Amino acid sequence: MKKICIIPAYNEAEHITEVISRVRPFVDEIVVVDDCSSDDTAQLAQAAGATVLKHPINRGQGAALQTGNDYALLKNADIIIHFDADNQFCAEEIPDLILPITSGRAQVALGSRFLTKKSKLPASKKNIIMPLARLVNRLFFNIKLSDPQSGFRVFSKEAAQKIEIKNDGMAHCSEILHQLFKNKLKIEEVPITVVYHEFGQKFSSGFKIIKDLLIRKIIK
């Protein structure tokens, strides 16, 4: 089974080499989608042995993930993994997320920071932002999952073919979940550990996500 890991990256020169070396043992190919970084992210990724796709202009994480998905499907990948470039996920947990798919239990595995494993989340993120994100997902899409904003996910080829990320920015997390439910794909949540180096998304980003979701609903 061909496993391709997609890592969207924007100015991640500090972490990208380490992330690639940690992910490499678990996949067949690593694809870094460089979203027009102004630092050496692309060169470092290439030197570390990853396939680098370069956006000529900055388009956002959602756009980078879809570019990666398109590439992986072109290369006939059986398993497509989404992984962050900021070294906050544990690459050792990739097999845990692949297992539900290879065993046939699910078509999509979603990493969750709120199941059994303990992730050190900032208090405001745990107590305010995540409950709000869950509420938005329930109101907009009737989705009930423990972690609505996790960027660690694994798709089977069939599932990836049914997903088309249209939200270029951070609203892609909710959009992906919506499409998974709309296409009635079998989903399994898998506990993951996240080590926070930085806070991640700001509170104001939440409002931008809601605005993007609304606009996308209107223009679709």
Added chain:
Amino acid sequence: MLQQIFALVIIALFIWRLFEQKNKKKINLNEFYFWLIFWCLGALAIVFIRQIDRLVEFLGFSGSGINFLLYLTVMILFYLVFKLRLSLAKLDSNLTEIARKIALDKVNKLDDENTKENKDQ
């Protein structure tokens, strides 16, 4: 009366500019007709402001016809801003498609070159 003449002169100036832009081919025919109709309607509204006053009163609105026109203009502006926002979002989406195509084409080209090199060796 003086205010009406002043407003009509301003509209005439805008229409004159519009014809100028059309002659210089800075706007297309559809845009030209849209703005021409827009300014003509504006001029008509100013000429028949008394009748609009009566119509507004008949419809049960408080305030004068000119106020009503102002509210209407604000509503139209809101609508145009909304339309503009949507067309910007569509433009944004097209831009992403182009960026994606460039990224994928580049890597495919590189792949083809590598395959050719390997074959040559």
